[in-house]
Structures are given as structure tokens and as C-alpha cells.
Amino acid sequence: MRHTLTLATLGAAFALPLAAAEIPFDDQWREQTFPFQPANEYALNGDTLGVSSEGTVSLVYRRTPEVPDATGASWSWTVTEGVPATDLAQKGGDDRNLALYFVFADDATAEALQGASLRRLLGAEAARILVYVRGGDVAPGTMQDSPYLGERGKTIVLAETGTGSQSERVDFDADLQKAFGTRPPRLLGVAVSADSDDTDSVIDATISGLSLE
Template sequence: MTLTRSRIMTVFLFAISMSPAHAEPVLFDGSWKEQGFLRLRSNDYELQSSKLDVVSNGTVSILWRALETNHRTARSAKWTWEVREGVIGTDLRRKGGDDRNLAIYFVFTDPETVRALDQTTPRRLLRNHNTHALVYVWGGEHASGSILKSPYHSRMRTLVLRPSSIGYHSEHVDLAADYSAAFGSQIGTLVGVGVSADSDDTGGRVLASIENLELIAD
């Protein structure tokens, strides 16, 4: 059977549309830096390439890394996480009373800002009015699927994947759809990710881990 040029092009475009999305791993290596908070003791983190162990014992901090160019077009993400010991459910809308077992931050900004912005710390990133953050949380007393305004920053939204509990789960999130639902606008360029555990308000303890974090471009 002979294929015409138009038929070949149709088959080619169909094959492209059916090809799987490209996943890029985000390794837990020396690229991550801890961001502590004044007067508060920091968490303990053990970076093990594909796995991160976290211990939070009446402490709080964020482990942060800026992303390379190959990660910045991601529109979804997946990972597995485990909580072996966790804090009680809290009100995640309450400043100073919002402990949680684990949180993963995805920070976005516009292309113009990417070229000029110092991406070394989340605080510097979030000072820019074009920067927004989605924070996926395992913890709190809210129902799964809740989208909450952060009590700390007007351009940050908390998305509750799981209320406070222990266990082991795999997650696959649609960053683009969640960004639209949280902010009512189109997703920006992904420039950084962070991981946190928070137990300073309740005085509890978190023993947890995150494995196989991947960013997926459509």
C-alpha cells in the first residue's frame, strides 16, 4: 500500500500525540539547601538520591532547590511518600498553628522574571509579584482536595492531598489544572521545588520520607 504525503503526515502527527509524556527525576542530592526560620530549630534531612528521609521533632524548616531548564516546562508531577509517625490534624489556615506531616512546594513565575530573578531561596522568589506557589500537603484536619489560602503569603495556596494520618501512598498531581483552580490563571514557569515538615506548634514528631519525585512535561 502506498501512502500519500498527507497520509504520512497524519500518521506522524497521531504518533506524536499518542507518545508518552516525558518524565524527569528530581534527585535528592547536594543541590538542595535548607531554609530555616528565625528562633526555630530545623528539621533533619537525609538525602539519598531518589529518596529523602525527614525527621521533625518540635521543629520546622524547608529544604529547597532551584530547578534546571529541563524541569521548567513540567505540567504534572508524581512521587511516593510515607509517614511513619505524624502530628495531629491542625487548621492549615491558622498562622502559628498549622503543623503538617509533609508538604511539597512547586514555585512558578513568568518567563521574563526567570531570566532576571535570583532563584537561590524561596523567600527571594516569593517577594516577586509574578511568583506563585502550590503546596501539596499531607496533614491538617481538612478534607482531601481542599484548596486553602496560605496564612503566610497571598500568592501561595495549600492543596490538601491527605489529612493527618500515617501510611504509604503514591501521588500523581496535575500542576496545570491545580494552578488554574487555585489562582484562576494559566500556569507559569516552574523554577523551584521545596519539601517541609512542621511540628513546632504542636510539639509533636514527624518521621517520614519522599521517594521517586518526578516532573512530567506533556
């Protein structure tokens, strides 16, 4: 059964604990939209997230308070229709099929940001964000500065744009060390986005089996 995510129905989305290391796609997720931008559609189906984007952009996110010290993550993603390759370092021209954001911070910042929105998490000076992307015009494995997050965030391309299925496993410790020279101890939250507004194209995709390690 397809459920379209709305902010009105998910106003208090962070309270329930995660089951083991799995992150289910359930009603714990909230949507973050952008001013004057039409939003994507998301289908929360338990172990799978469906994503539909038609010249649109938005994110869905949830907090991860029960697994603060995760060392990595794994998931599978499938794209059946997607955007062309873009320059992910260009603000306002960086469409991508899918992206997973993982937000980290030190203990004091984590305590100060309890219950904070995604906007506050991404904007916190002490936060450090890894953005794993399927898309872009550079080779997989490339790490780039984020045009939106400044020194707080790095984009890591895992797969080129295009269709098909792929499984991923990422190492937070290694990527944080490479990106920032340090490993903030606390994982605060995870977000998923799709972005097709700059190229006015269409994305039809799914993410499944999202787990923390």
C-alpha cells in the same frame, strides 16, 4: 548512608542539571531555616528524602531550571510518626507532616529571579506557589488560602494526617488554573517541609520517586 543537610555544605547548590524528569535528593538541595526556630533533619539518599522533625520546622529546596514547563509531578510519601490534625489556615498553628512547594512565574520574573534564594522566590509578587500537603483537618482535595503566602500561594490537601504510605500524581495546569485563573509558564523550584513546632510533636517520614512530567 545518612547525610544531614547543612547550609555550609550546600552553598552553591543550584548549578547541576536534572537527569531527565526525575528530581534526585542529592547535594543540589539547600536548607531554609527560620529565625529562632530549631530546624528539621533531612537525609538525602538519592531517590529518597528522609525527614525527622521534633518540635521543629524548616524547608529544603532546589531550583529546577532544566524542566521549566512541567505539567505535573508524582511522588510517594510515607509517614511512620506524625502530627495531629491542625487548621492549615491558621498562621502559627498549622503543623503538617509533609508539604511540597512548587514555585511558578512568568518568563520575565523567572529571568529576574535566576539564582535567587527560596525566601526571594516565595516573596516575589509575581510568583505563584502550589503547596501540596499531607496533614490538616479538612478533606483531601480541599484547596485553601495560605496564611503565609497571601494571594501568591494556595494549599492543596492531598492526604489527611496519619501514618502509612501513599502515592500522588498532581496536575499543575489544572491546579494553577483553579487557584489563580492562569498558568504561569515557568517552574522555578521545588521545596519540601515538615512542621511540628506548634504541637511540639514528632514527625518521621520519607518522600521517594519525585518526578516532573
